[in-house]
Amino acid sequence: FRKLWGAAAEIYFILGLDAFLEIGTWKDPGVLFTLCHFVILTRPGFEKKFTPEHLPVDLAGEFCYDAKKEGYLHRSGFGVFPREITALDISSTRIRERIRQGGSIRYLVPPAVEKYIAERNLYRKGI
Numbered sequence: 001f002r003k004l005w006g007a008a009a010e011i012y013f014i015l016g017l018d019a020f021l022e023i024g025t026w027k028d029p030g031v032l033f034t035l036c037h038f039v040i041l042t043r044p045g046f047e048k049k050f051t052p053e054h055l056p057v058d059l060a061g062e063f064c065y066d067a068k069k070e071g072y073l074h075r076s077g078f079g080v081f082p083r084e085i086t087a088l089d090i091s092s093t094r095i096r097e098r099i100r101q102g103g104s105i106r107y108l109v110p111p112a113v114e115k116y117i118a119e120r121n122l123y124r125k126g127i
Contacts, residue, residue: 002035011036016091017050017082024056033059034076042084050082099123 001011013036020040023029032038040050055063055072063072063080071081090108098105100123105114117123 012039013037014039014041016041017054021054024058029056030059030062033062033074033078033080035078037078038080040080040082042082049084054082055080096123100125 001009005011013032015038017040020038023032026032040054042050052060052063052065052072062075065071066073066079069079069081071079073079095105095108098108099117102125105117109117
């Protein structure tokens with residue numbers, strides 16, 4: 001995305017708190033925080049409030065809380081912005097599971113995504 005839109009582009013990586021809790025296991029997590037902003041959304045069944053302890057332990061010292069922006073700013077200038085949302089419990093795992101079981105994913109994904117998955121027989125049992 002940086003190559004496509006340039007260094008000045010405002011890029012946001014949006015993910016659920018459950019996925020963010022695993023970011024320390026991702027490849028080069030320290031580099032990720034120098035590339036874009038992160039928006040961390042709560043998900044049903046997980047903690048409802050993001051805390052500083054959720055930042056990767058070995059990188060936590062590189063962040064400081066900015067009350068005005070309601071987020072944790074990384075020394076690179078990018079931030080981690082926790083946001084609480086009220087939403088359906090929709091996850092990619094649950095969507096794939098529904099498809100494998102022959103269930104509908106209508107209203108769980110945009111129509112174009114539903115069509116793409118159906119046309120390519122993605123996530124079907126035995127495929």
